Amino acid sequence: MNFSLEGRTYVIMGVANKRSIAWGIATSLHAAGARLIFTYANERFEKPVRDLAATLDGQDALFYQCDVTSDEAVQTTFDQIKEDVGTIHGLAHCIAFAQKEDLKGDFVDTSRDGYLLAHNISAYSLVAVSRAAQPLMTEGGGIVTLTYLGGERVVKNYNVMGVAKASLDATMKYLANDLGQHGVRVNAISAGPIRTLSAKGVGDFNAILKNIEEKAPLRRTVTQEEVGDTAYYLLSNLSRGVTGEIIHVDSGYSILG
Ligand code: NDP
Numbered sequence: 424m425n426f427s428l429e430g431r432t433y434v435i436m437g438v439a440n441k442r443s444i445a446w447g448i449a450t451s452l453h454a455a456g457a458r459l460i461f462t463y464a465n466e467r468f469e470k471p472v473r474d475l476a477a478t479l480d481g482q483d484a485l486f487y488q489c490d491v492t493s494d495e496a497v498q499t500t501f502d503q504i505k506e507d508v509g510t511i512h513g514l515a516h517c518i519a520f521a522q523k524e525d526l527k528g529d530f531v532d533t534s535r536d537g538y539l540l541a542h543n544i545s546a547y548s549l550v551a552v553s554r555a556a557q558p559l560m561t562e563g564g565g566i567v568t569l570t571y572l573g574g575e576r577v578v579k580n581y582n583v584m585g586v587a588k589a590s591l592d593a594t595m596k597y598l599a600n601d602l603g604q605h606g607v608r609v610n611a612i613s614a615g616p617i618r619t620l621s622a623k624g625v626g627d628f629n630a631i632l633k634n635i636e637e638k639a640p641l642r643r644t645v646t647q648e649e650v651g652d653t654a655y656y657l658l659s660n661l662s663r664g665v666t667g668e669i670i671h672v673d674s675g676y677s678i679l680g
């Protein structure tokens with residue numbers, strides 16, 4: 424069987440810079456021969472994303488602005504992609520956001536607005552994006568989202584984002600059930616802690632990484648490239664029997680009690 428992604432097109436949402444997990448996914452899919460389409464939320468990220476993509480040898484990438492808080496923006500983006508390339512074969516959703524003040528202290532203090540914002544960007548967006556993308560997956564396809572252990576159990580400071588990830592995990596499963604009949608598989612990768620722009624400003628991130636190095640079965644943290652290679656597996660025919668699944672790429676940390 425041929426697991427090359429030659430002749431296949433994938434949409435990557437959520438590259439902010441070279442440390443982004445989305446960039447790890449982009450490099451893995453590129454290495455497998457895929458054509459890539461990048462979306463960014465804010466126009467200030469257009470040039471950095473274009474500059475990064477230009478480093479991928481022979482990649483003829485496309486770029487679209489897409490703020491996932493707007494249904495109209497999501498629909499317009501996929502209408503435009505349909506016009507420009509026609510069929511796509513998959514999508515990587517690497518998007519999350521919560522207000523800084525909701526990522527510390529007690530979860531019980533989360534405001535209604537903060538709760539809704541985190542869920543809007545980090546969980547509902549997968550519904551909006553999947554609905555708009557599915558009609559373009561005329562040959563079947565794969566959708567992958569990024570989640571974290573803090574959605575399965577309580578992790579200090581993750582707070583409202585943990586509740587949003589729990590919603591994202593369930594959202595992924597309901598979407599997998601809906602879209603399976605169209606040959607579209609929907610899965611999640613639960614990544615271990617990786618230093619990215621989102622993780623910046625998190626107090627004690629060094630201590631979080633050190634704890635993984637001391638306790639995780641593999642005694643080390645994971646890389647963007649390792650998450651990227653699992654995304655490649657989930658977006659290729661290698662995983663053709665897998666949907667509605669959460670794969671932990673976390674050095675085994677989640678098995679610990
Ligand atoms: P990055 O900061 O690199 O990426 C976060 C991305 O979210 C940015 O590219 C940002 O886009 C995008 N985003 C935020 N708001 C919006 C919006 N309204 N519309 C569209 N895009 C938006 O961090 P990571 O690579 O760490 O995060 C990617 C995913 O991985 C997230 O879901 C995160 O929760 C998850 N994850 C991360 C872990 C880690 O340790 N780093 C561990 C487990 C999961 P823009 O740059 O254009 O603003």
Ligand code: KAL
Nearest residue numbers: 439519520521522523526571580581584616620621622625
């Ligand atoms: C327990 C962990 C420690 C960190 C606690 C919370 C982390 C939440 C992740 C969330 C996505 C971060 C933000 O929303 C940051 C945001 O408030 C400010 N940053 C930005 O606006 C930057 C510029 C943009 C690019 O960021 C976004 N997101 O748009 C969790 C650790 C151990 C694992 C992590 C980091 C998990 C995760 O989900 O990212």
